[in-house]
Amino acid sequence: MTGGCACGRIRFEAAIDSDEAYLCHCRMCQRASGSVSLAMVGIDQADVRWSHEPDWYESSAIAQRPYCAKCGTSLGFRYTTDTDRMDLTVAAFDNPPYFRPTSHFGAESIHEAWLDTSGLPRTRSDGYQKLVERWRAAGEEPR
Template identity: 65%
Template structure:
């Protein structure tokens, strides 16, 4: 068991979770996750609800007749998914963790909506943020103001 922390972009909604060593991280490609995240897939990790402690209860969006999603109403960060009733489990978004580097996807879900061109991007040109001059100029100007 490993305790990990995470939260939203603005820091208003924070969590800690006791994560079992055999946790299951996966990519969900279902249309609901695509719409909730504004992306082609959503990286998630399954946890027990009672293993998650929120420093401030997240806002909840009833995304369908059977499910709801925690999020931050201040910054809009998607934090996870759970069925509205009948389960002791939920999923947290991998990117919401303070250090998501240890997660490795073990499966795909909702593959009927998968955009395969976005799954394997090996070989595409890559650029580091600090190498993009226009971005660095914007940060420098923002710090000077």
């Protein structure tokens, strides 16, 4: 499967053998992403091919995170020693709906109110006229 950052500077191919993913709620992932959790896919590092080596952020004494320094996209996580594995963010894949959540990690930091938001009102981006007008004023079709 393929994926990459928002600006396209960093692309990857990953050999994926399962649709299983997990939500990480640990404070490091929350702070690194600016989100309440990160959807992640575990993979062997040898199964990832980068078209352009990502930038790496030393997020703690034991881990580092690949990202794009140009657009800021968070691409994953890996420990710095004693592992051949890493995690890639589900949203960085070109086809994120392929994956399904199977577990939670960092449960001590779960924000319970954000787990089931299915009852909240929904607005489609393409139905929000002000956003559509902004895209068209910029000379592009709405995304």
